[in-house]
Amino acid sequence: MSLERPVPPDPYDLLPPKPAFTLTSDDVTDGEQMADTFADPSVGGAGRSPQLSWSGFPEHTKSFVITCYDPDAPTHSGFWHWALVNVPVSVTSLEQGAEPPAGAYAVRNDYGTKEYGGAAPPKGDYPHRYVFTVHAVDVEQLDVTPDVSPAVVSFNLTFHDLARAVIRPTYRIV
Numbered sequence: 001m002s003l004e005r006p007v008p009p010d011p012y013d014l015l016p017p018k019p020a021f022t023l024t025s026d027d028v029t030d031g032e033q034m035a036d037t038f039a040d041p042s043v044g045g046a047g048r049s050p051q052l053s054w055s056g057f058p059e060h061t062k063s064f065v066i067t068c069y070d071p072d073a074p075t076h077s078g079f080w081h082w083a084l085v086n087v088p089v090s091v092t093s094l095e096q097g098a099e100p101p102a103g104a105y106a107v108r109n110d111y112g113t114k115e116y117g118g119a120a121p122p123k124g125d126y127p128h129r130y131v132f133t134v135h136a137v138d139v140e141q142l143d144v145t146p147d148v149s150p151a152v153v154s155f156n157l158t159f160h161d162l163a164r165a166v167i168r169p170t171y172r173i174v
Contacts (some may be wrong), residue, residue: 003122009071009077010071010131028169030167035053037119038050040118040119046118047118048097050169054093056165057162059162061089061137062138063119063139064087065083065085066082068130068132070121074169075167077151080110081111081149082117084105085153086105086140087104102141104162108147108149121172123173127172127174128170130169133166142156142160
């Protein structure tokens with residue numbers, strides 16, 4: 001199988017710009033290789049989500065949506081690793097490996113599970129970007145169910161996303 005292909009654009013380069021706020025992590029760093037802790041068990045990782053904290057979001061935010069997307073997956077549609085919906089506005093951080101806070105839920109990722117799915121790029125491929133995004137949302141609950149795909153969540157965010165905070169660590173298997 002050939003993995004030769006161009007590097008796709010950052011997904012947010014193709015969408016209308018939004019105001020930004022701050023996203024930090026004790027576990028992952030923008031542009032740097034993630035530890036195996038955050039990789040999928042299928043490639044020897046622990047499959048844990050990284051610690052995330054956010055601040056500086058718009059005052060009229062009513063909830064958050066947290067996503068992790070790999071635009072570099074060798075598919076036509078990238079790969080969704082995580083979509084956590086209806087995170088209460090009172091929650092401004094998640095610990096490593098955290099379960100969804102009360103009132104929030106994860107929708108099915110591209111692994112087919114309703115949880116964080118760790119990094120698992122093909123061996124020898126170029127470093128993949130894992131775009132962790134916290135979206136500040138103007139409603140307490142998006143009008144979606146736990147059975148929708150992350151693409152449906154993203155479509156609904158189009159109408160409710162006030163601002164976003166992004167961190168883009170990478171992962172590569174040599």
